[in-house]
Amino acid sequence: MRNLNILVVDDDPVTRKLIEKKLAPAGFSITLAENGRRALEHMGRELFDVVITDLMMPGEPDGIGVLKAARKKSGYTEVLLLTGHASVDTAVEAMKAGAADYLQKPVNFHELMIRLDRIAEYKNLSKTALDLREAMDVTECAAAETIQELELRAAVLQDVLHKIGETLRQTDLAPDQRLAMVESHLSAAFTEVS
Amino acid sequence: MKKITPEEIRQLSRYIYDVSGIALDQSKAYLFETRLGPLVEAHGLADYAELCRKARTGPGKQLENEIVDAISTNETLFFRDNGPFELLRNKILPDLIDARSARASKILPVSLRIWSAACSTGQEVYSVAIVLKELLQQDLNRYRIKLLGTDISDAAIAQASRGTYGKFEIERGLPRDKLVKYFRPAGAGWKIKDDLRAMATFRKLNLMLPFGALGKFDIVFCRNVAIYFTPQDRKKLFERLAGVLAPDGYLIIGATESLTGVCPRFTPRRHLRSIYYQLNTAPKNELRKSIAHRTGRRVSLTA
Numbered sequence: 001m002r003n004l005n006i007l008v009v010d011d012d013p014v015t016r017k018l019i020e021k022k023l024a025p026a027g028f029s030i031t032l033a034e035n036g037r038r039a040l041e042h043m044g045r046e047l048f049d050v051v052i053t054d055l056m057m058p059g060e061p062d063g064i065g066v067l068k069a070a071r072k073k074s075g076y077t078e079v080l081l082l083t084g085h086a087s088v089d090t091a092v093e094a095m096k097a098g099a100a101d102y103l104q105k106p107v108n109f110h111e112l113m114i115r116l117d118r119i120a121e122y123k124n125l126s127k128t129a130l131d132l133r134e135a136m137d138v139t140e141c142a143a144a145e146t147i148q149e150l151e152l153r154a155a156v157l158q159d160v161l162h163k164i165g166e167t168l169r170q171t172d173l174a175p176d177q178r179l180a181m182v183e184s185h186l187s188a189a190f191t192e193v194s
Numbered sequence: 195m196k197k198i199t200p201e202e203i204r205q206l207s208r209y210i211y212d213v214s215g216i217a218l219d220q221s222k223a224y225l226f227e228t229r230l231g232p233l234v235e236a237h238g239l240a241d242y243a244e245l246c247r248k249a250r251t252g253p254g255k256q257l258e259n260e261i262v263d264a265i266s267t268n269e270t271l272f273f274r275d276n277g278p279f280e281l282l283r284n285k286i287l288p289d290l291i292d293a294r295s296a297r298a299s300k301i302l303p304v305s306l307r308i309w310s311a312a313c314s315t316g317q318e319v320y321s322v323a324i325v326l327k328e329l330l331q332q333d334l335n336r337y338r339i340k341l342l343g344t345d346i347s348d349a350a351i352a353q354a355s356r357g358t359y360g361k362f363e364i365e366r367g368l369p370r371d372k373l374v375k376y377f378r379p380a381g382a383g384w385k386i387k388d389d390l391r392a393m394a395t396f397r398k399l400n401l402m403l404p405f406g407a408l409g410k411f412d413i414v415f416c417r418n419v420a421i422y423f424t425p426q427d428r429k430k431l432f433e434r435l436a437g438v439l440a441p442d443g444y445l446i447i448g449a450t451e452s453l454t455g456v457c458p459r460f461t462p463r464r465h466l467r468s469i470y471y472q473l474n475t476a477p478k479n480e481l482r483k484s485i486a487h488r489t490g491r492r493v494s495l496t497a
Contacts, residue, residue, distance in 0.1 A: 047236035074235050075195055124360065130228055135269030142421035143450035150454060194458070
């Protein structure tokens with residue numbers, strides 16, 4: 001179920017490589033960017049399910065800039081922030097700006113995997129919910145049409161049964177005449193329902 | 195999320211109808227936006243009109259497949275509605291096996307072909323496989339039973355073919371005892387066991403296109419898919435399904451569907467509380483004759 005497309009943004013090559021080495025074998029598709037500018041270029045070209053970005057990066061945009069760009073570009077992209085100890089307050093600010101979560105460096109990969117699985121699960125569930133809603137809408141419409149059609153047919157059949165009953169009670173008519181009338185009722189009903 | 199215009203809906207619904215038969219109208223703006231919006235972004239396109247243009251003119255079928263995957267609804271669960279599977283176990287399979295055994299030679303084993311015409315991610319096919327396994331048990335190998343699952347979505351077929359399901363998919367409809375018996379843990383989810391997987395083949399199929407080449411089937415499941423088509427296409431689909439059903443074959447449709455007034459070639463039949471359809475053995479002419487015979491008169495049924 002781990003088919004997330006992930007962009008990793010960090011100016012530290014060791015962190016970048018380490019994240020790639022841990023996540024790629026787990027089934028995630030990984031793109032690396034060494035700064036905010038590169039990250040924005042990648043985000044312009046493709047849609048990422050998750051952007052994992054370092055908060056403190058030299059140059060513009062920094063982690064907050066990447067977060068804001070990702071949030072602005074798409075409602076589908078979730079952002080995870082990586083912070084040093086000193087920047088926890090900033091991380092809290094970043095959460096307010098729309099980050100899904102933050103992790104302290106050095107990255108605990110077990111923790112990161114749990115966060116990513118949670119995002120994957122959320123995405124799966126929202127797709128399931130959407131499919132369920134659409135299936136329910138379509139089924140309800142189609143079922144309403146079906147019921148209407150069957151109701152009409154039931155009414156026609158009820159009507160013909162009633163007429164046949166009436167005919168049979170007309171004891172003043174000859175049996176042949178009654179039979180002819182019954183046949184004509186049946187014939188009319190067949191025409192109506194087919 | 196990118197907003198879609200009424201004109202874009204018109205273009206895209208025309209396109210989606212052309213490639214899949216799925217009928218969508220202006221009331222489904224939210225559906226286009228939530229399902230195709232990510233595609234517009236992923237391909238760096240300006241808007242939905244460009245998505246439609248690219249899909250129509252672009253080389254290859256890549257974008258078409260992505261659109262069909264996104265727009266088709268994969269709502270399914272194990273043992274959905276339950277009734278059809280009880281029907282299969284208690285009526286259809288015993289009857290068919292009896293009928294086929296009487297005809298089978300000593301050399302050729304009894305063969306049954308079962309088709310799930312819109313199998314989505316495979317839950318229906320594997321539910322049927324489980325019923326077969328439970329009913330026939332070790333005798334299963336004495337029969338030649340082929341299950342075919344088809345769906346319009348590549349992504350759905352790929353998952354069906356893998357036979358892997360996440361926790362939420364498994365929790366929908368699959369009793370615990372069957373889970374443990376017929377699935378094995380795989381990663382964060384579960385995978386259907388090999389002997390059940392081996393009974394099934396999956397392939398992509400657009401039900402709007404000819405499928406006569408698939409051959410004849412003894413049982414066809416066509417549940418909750420025709421509801422996505424126009425009434426005219428629904429009629430045509432069931433007419434064509436009549437063409438691939440064995441003369442004594444069984445058609446099972448969705449619990450909220452009915453063929454009354456849709457396809458006169460099928461007769462509804464009832465077993466306990468379940469409805470199934472079979473090809474007419476007595477066409478209207480026969481009915482006319484039988485009334486004429488009983489009443490001793492010529493009957494003019496215009497139908």
